[in-house]
Amino acid sequence: MSIGLTGLENKIAIVTGAGRMRSIGRPIAVTLARAGCDVVLTGTGRAPERYPEDERAAGWQDIESVAEEIRGLGRRALAVVSDVSKPEAVEALLDRVTRELGGVDVLVNNAGATRGTDRVPVVDLSNEEWHRVLGTNLHGVFYMSKTCAQRMVAQGRGGSIINISSLATRLLAAETGAYAASKVAVNALSTVMAAELGPHGIRVNAICPGIIDTSRLDDVGRGEMWAGMLKAFVPLGRAGTGEDIANAVTFLCSDQGAWISGQSIYIDGGHNFTPRRPQ
Template sequence: MTYPLTGLDGKVAVVTGAGRMRSIGRHLAVELARAGCDVVLTGTGRAPERRPADEQEAGWNDIDSVADEIRALGRRAVPVVCDVSDADHVDQLLATTRAELGRVDVLVNNAAASRGNDRGPLIDVDVEDFDRVLRINLRGTFLMAKAFGRELVERGEGGSIINISSIGGKQSGVGTGVYSASKAGVQSLTSTLAKELGQYGIRVNALCPGVTATSRLDDLDASTWETYVRANIPLGRAGQPIEIAHAAVFLASDQAAWVSGQCWNIDGGQLTIR
C-alpha cells in the first residue's frame, strides 16, 4: 500500500529565489509542480555573464529555464524578476500572482543573499554588508509573509507558509555571524507567524538545511568541505537540494495538516538535539 501526499493538486505556490540551476529554490519549485501545483517563481534577473560557468555552458536561463521544467510537467509557471526586499516589488508580485493564477495557497520564502564580505569576524564586517544580508534574508521574508499572509487571511481557505532558514540560525559559527543572525530571525518570524495565523487555518513552518550541495559552495575549497562533512555530519555526506524540496512538499500537503510553528533541521544529523 502506498501513501501519496495529497492536497496540492490544482493549488498555487509562490517560490522565491528559484533561478539557479544547482539550487534549493529550483527543486522547491519543480517538486511542488510535480505534486500538482501551478507555480509563480522569482529570481533576481541575473545577466548571463553573472551566471556560473556550468549554467552558461548548459544555456541555463535562470527562472525561465525552471519555468520550462514546470510546464513540461503539465503545470502552469509564471517567472517573475523580483527583489523581495523591496515592498513595491513584493506588492507587484502579489498582483501578478492574482492576475495570472487567481489565487495563492503555498508560499515558500527561499530567496537569500549571496555569500559576500559579511563572512568574517563581526567586528570587521561593514555596516553595508550587514544591512545587505538582513535586508534580503530577514526583511524579504517579512515582506513576503506580510503581503501573502494577508492574502491568505482574506481568502479564508487556510494555506501554508514555509520559510527556508538554516541550522546556522541555531548554532551560529565563527565568521558567519551576520548570516546566522538573519536566519535566527527567520526562525523567530516563523514562530510568531504560526501563532498569529493559526486561527485562520494558515500553517507556518521553517526548514533549516545543513551543508547542501548547491552552487553557493562553489567558492569554497572542496577538500575543506569534505573534511568538515566527515567530521560533523553523521550521515557522512552533504545534502542534496531535492531532499530539502521533498520536506517542503510534505509541509505543504494535507499530511502535515497539524504541523505548524516548527523549525526542522535537514542536516544529516549534524544538530541532534535542537
C-alpha cells in the first residue's frame, strides 16, 4: 500500500525563478501542481536570445511554458513577470495573487542571480556585482518572505516557506564571496523566521542543493571534467536533478512534513569535502 503526500490539495503556491527548462524551479512548480496546488510562476522575462540552445530549439516560452504544463495537469497557473529584488514589484505580485487566486499558502524562493563576473576574489569584486547578487539572492528572499508571511498571518491558515539555498554555505569556496555570503544569510534568515512565524502555523526551511544538473551549470560542460568532479565529490555517483529538490520541497510543504521547521537541509548526494583518491 502506497502512502501519498497530503495537505496540498487546492493550496496556492508561488515559485520564483521558475522559467528555465532544465532547472530546479520548473520541477518544483510541476511537482507541487501534481500534489494538488495551483501555482504562481515568476520570472524576470528573459529575452529569447538569452535562452540556451535546447530551449530555443524547443520553442520554449519561459514561465508561460511551465504554466501550460501545470494547466495540463488540471491545476490553475498564473505566470507573472516580476523582479523579486524590487519591493514594490513584490507587493504588486502579492496583490494580484490575492485578487485572482485568493491568497498564498506556499512560497518557494528559488529565484537566483545568474553566474556572472561575481566569481572573482573579493578584492576584485565590483560593488555593482556584489549588490546584483545580494539583490536577488538575499533581498529578494527577504521581500518575498516578509510580504507572503504578512498575508499568511492575516489569512490565519498557516503556510510553508521554502528558501532554496546552496551547498556553498558549507563549501565557502574562494571566488564565491557574494554568492556564499548571500546563501549563508538565507539560512540564517530562514531559522529566524521559523522561530517568529511558528506560532502562526507557518513553517520555514532552507534547502541546500549540491551539484544539480541544470542549464545553470552548462559552463562546466558535461564531459570528462564533469564526470571527474562527480566521482571525486559525490559518493552516490551522480549529479542531482531538479526533481530531487522538488520532491523534498513538496514533502516539507505537506502534512507529512508538518513538524519540520527552522532547518537547513542539504541535498547533495553525500557531498565529500575532501576529494576521494582514485581507485
